[in-house]
Amino acid sequence: RLVNDAFAAVVRSRTKRFTALATLPLNDPAASAAELERAVTQLGLRGAMLFSNVNGIALADRRFWTLYERADALEAVLYIHPIHPVGVAAMTEYWLMPLVGFPFDTTLAAAHLVFSGVVERFPRIRWVLGHLGGAIPYIAERLDRGFAAFPECRAHLRRPPSEHLKAFYYDTVNFDAGALRLALEFAGPRQILAGSDYPHRIGSLRAMRESLSGLDVPGADRALMLGGNAARLLGL
Template identity: 30%
Template sequence: MLCDVHHHFLPEEYVEAWKASGTIPPGLQPPKWTLEADLAFTQRHSIATTILSLSAPGLTPFPPHLQVPFARKVNTLAASIAASHPHRYGFFATLPLSPGGSVPLSTTISELSHALDNLSADGVTLFTSYDSHYLGHDFFRPLWEELDARSAVVFIHPSSPPSPPPAAVGVPPPIIDFPHETTRAAVSLITSNVIRDFPNVKIILSHGGGTLPFVANRIANLGADAGVLPPGKTADEFLAEAKRFYFDLALTAFPGAMELVVGFAGRERVLYGSDYPFCREGTVGRQRENLRGVEFGGEEVMKTLFPGLMGRKEGG
């Protein structure tokens, strides 16, 4: 049974508002998405279960007065898809979030509670940074406390860096920068002791954890040598916390990269992700072929992460 934990949906109203905001990166256009096309895609690629999420930039391009109602609209739509296809779909809730003060954190937590308690969300999506604050910043600590109390699943998706570099290398910045942003967010969660202090939260890093599996030993050892890790945190402890994340294989299931991720994290911490519809079908198909014979997290891991979703499947 294949569960796709990195799979996006793009409601038409959301796409139109995103276009109107003028924040779509040059060279990138959101693909058209429909539920019918999505179902056909999952059937072609033998994906039994899909967890829908909103991709970057989430709600950040929208003015404050639109973020909260848009979050509710997106979450209600995702919940309706999951309810009408209970054996095929789950979803990660979208949260309005702004350390800059435009959205009170109490409002964020209220939407979190509504999504988990009333809409049966399977977790929440957080982006790597908001208003130049990475997820380990003290602003987010009450949110992590709530997520920990609920033993929630958090899907971390990269967003554009606080100061995006120019597209000087000939490709849109997100194609290169997103993996680095995931790494920065992960390191901020380790060095701020969020990972240590909130052990009940189960965090999925996108795209094989960005560059974390490749640079974790470098950061751990140089950080310890330079005395820049938190007081008392050793290189070994840094690495142990880095391996507590889950890692999806979206745009990572290629020779060399996927072996690195599985070797670093262990197969029980590695999950399948397609990154549909941003990742085109030919690239998805090549990665599916590459994964033949590769062992990674299976049904038991899915039951641990998504008991509600897996219970619905078994009940059907």
């Protein structure tokens, strides 16, 4: 609550430039649902940031559905940012946890949310994935093949996974031109949000600008990615 109150104070002082997403006590889903409601309805925040797992528990776990019910009713933005990934013990060298583990855990969280039926059950939540969605744009076709091949993958879904994943938003914190083009081709220009990962040591405002400027897209699409989509999503 203290953090969210501080966020709200910043937003109030700069309403034309800033909004914020709440931080939630995810170890307590009921308290998280209550704080999300307070943050949105009383503080004017637009949603919340979720970690990609909660102490190793998948975001798709039913214990979090009370939070998603509230988020759905509020039409909230839920932004997934990675944290210590599953299998972190194998990532102790060479900064493999943030370099490899973070996009891996984002991918795992998104796939689990879709296959579990969470995304289909709570359709008014607006999902955002960091780091260009990890591997989601790359493996979405493979997830669709799993949906077609395995009954378990169809148990909670009526539509192929990619149809849901194309409705997610993806930030551009992967500055490789080929990766950006793949995400753009997968989700379309209205689902891409400019992201820099600032002030992380491997984040870069310059690289973000250069990577988006280098895309061969209409100026209107670039304007959407540089700010129009975020303004629409966040009500700026």
